[in-house]
Amino acid sequence: MIGFSGQSQEVKKKKNAKVSFEVDGICGMCKKRIETAALKSKGVKFAIWSVKTHQLSVILDERKTDVKKIQKNIAAVGHDSKGFVASEEAYSSVHPCCKYRDEEIILDHEGSIKKQKKKTE
């Protein structure tokens, strides 16, 4: 068995690998921006980002790309992920309501949730 895997060089690259990692963001607009950036990376087939958990789930072709490349492309549109911090220039390009590094804006989004909650009560 060991001999076999040794022959087939490294770990086999999967055509439809499922990967999930955290990307910083706040709202539905961020979701669209993050998913679009991920999908536009060559080899990414499917991408979905959760506003609640901040997890980005992607299905990618490992023969064509890897997670680092995706993270780099996401950082280029202004969103941080582990090990890839968006440059100030990229960050400043996101819509003012998406400034996820700003505590106040995060609170604003939470505030809107609270407001909505009041309505239902």
Place this chain on the structure above:
Amino acid sequence: MKKYILNSLILFIPCILFSQVTFRGMIMDRNNSKANLGVDGASVHWLNTNVGAVTNAKGWFAISYKTEYKKLVISYLGYKTDTVTIRNLEPLHHFITPQSELEEITIKSKRNAVQKSTFSTVNMFTVNSEELLKAACCNLAESFETNPSIDVSFSDALTGTRQIQMLGLTSPYLLITQENIPSVRGASQVFGMTFTPGTWVESIQISKGAGSVVNGFESISGQINAELVKPFSDNKFFLNTYSSLNGRLELNTHFNQRVSKKWQTGLYIHGNYRGQKFDKNDDNFIDMPLANQINVMNRWQFTDAEKGWVSFINVRFLNDEKQTGEIEFNPLIDKGTANNWGSEIDTRRFDTSAKLGYVFPELPFQSIGFQMAYSNHQQDSYFGLNAYDIQHQSVYSNLIFNSIIGDTRNKFKTGLSFTYDKFDELVNTSNFNRNENSLGAFFEYAFDNLDNFSVTGGLRIDTHNLLGIFLTPRLHVRYVPWEKGVFRASVGRGKRSANIFAENQQLFASSRQINIDDVGGNIYGLNPEIAWNYGVSYMQKFNLFGKKGDITFDFYQTNFQNQVIVDWENPQEIAFYDLDGRSIANSFQVEASYNLAKNFNLRTAYKYFDITTDYRRGNLQKPMQPQNRFFANLSYETELENEKQWRFDATFNIIGKQRLPNTSINPVQYQLPESIDSYQLLNSQITRVFSNRFELYLGGENLTNVQQKNPILASDDPFGSNFDTTIVYAPIFGRTFYAGLRFKIK
């Protein structure tokens, strides 16, 4: 899960030994239920005490316990606070739900009753159940009264059946589907819409213009899809009764029952009855037919989310009986005689369909679906001395594979379909039998740049025993030039065989002679109908004085290469012949909706139709088709307080001048004017919601009391040569009121 419990038991055994009166448990997040991750820092306390504790990093807590403590309150920031009854000391495992899920429900309820999407490539909008409730009565055909894109007209003076039109073309040119399976076609074309009770309908999707190639080649001017209520999401029990001053009674009940974890079933029963004879216009004919209908449907829904399988199985049986004619008409004595004129239409229909869908669990963008349907439609009817029977058996099957090319910006659908239709018709003494079968393959590609542009293009090839081998191309484009503005365009081809008798069966309730111009074609000697439809549409959403609104401009043209012309222009005959020349239907519509104040909405539309056809006697506007129409709907609802609410709704229509079929060769007393002036209609409804379970509604139809004076030509001589019930351009029944109730158990 088991592992966790086991581990925790081992871990906590020493503690339990030391202090018997400690209660333990683990708090987990509903959203992450698979991971079984504990929630760190959630607080718990016994109800009405100060005894509390906080969960550790793994989500576990320990709290001192006394027998009088019964209720444990669990709270965590951003999550709903839960109160759990504790009956013993077994460790608690509890999932908490994020508050945002509550918020999502709020947004849903604020959703407009009619949704126009800026994202869909096709010019489509969804009418949800809230909007459907505004037209309290009673079946699919009557669901469009508050909707400006669909016009409702009357087919004849006897049955009162409403015909729907889109882009100025009648329902045979529309594809009417039930959960994407073609349903109203062939023999059921005229009455089919009335065979789907309104309470069964969950939502309706209306697409204008060329449809998708996935559902076949027949649609020309648009598609109406009705999604029915689903056993998994419908109320456990639902009861609706309706009664109208025009003598109509309706009863709807739904029962939904979970059978196992994956199976759920629903039984839906509809009955309607009218036993009272009215003759308000004193023409000696009853104004609305006597009717009774029993309609029973059983649905089974299977869902296995983990493995990716979903399935629906439907079985439906319908029995519908109508009787109309002169007041004294008694079918037992007068049928087949010239004593009194009368008519009976009896329909029995059996439908069954199955759908099976599989989503690849590892590849959420890839799925396979299979649809299969069989129906047997049997109508036995007579109209005075004319007899018309039709039996239509139909098989429909469609296999669809969905996937992507590269990534989810490029999607495609491809598949195969097979259909079989068997028609047996008896028209007076002549038999018309016809079998149709077709095998087709389709491919539809959709591109979306996730920003401002998307396109869907489809092509299908079919080989049909009577229509030949042909291609059906369809194309839809969407472009967003600026914020909240959407431009759409579509083009497509449709081809179909016209069921001349079934689609125009009102002709039997007249003395008109049937005249078919046999040119050696495959369908009644006629050739198939072929048309191209082109459309452009522009929608802009806006904010005006702080309130939301939208405005849509639509222009569509249907250009017939061949059409089976239905020529009513000679009052002594009805002629069917192939188009020789031009037949073009143009429709322009501007529609605006605006939120006037909180919970107070206006929707208004102006429509212009120019539908001209080269008849044998020249190019004419389509008869009984108003060229101008105006529509307005106002709705208001009070704030929901303790589940109580009032809802008000009013719909106003101006129906423009209409050209009538030529009656100039009739004797003077049976002649009609060339055209008829415009008139106005008003409907209104009030609903009182008493609780989540119970509501009452009261409404008025035709409040302006418009009545066609003389809907039946030669009603004094029904067996004479001038008798004609087919020229109907206004309501026959005057003002009427109705009331109903809805009761549901979730």
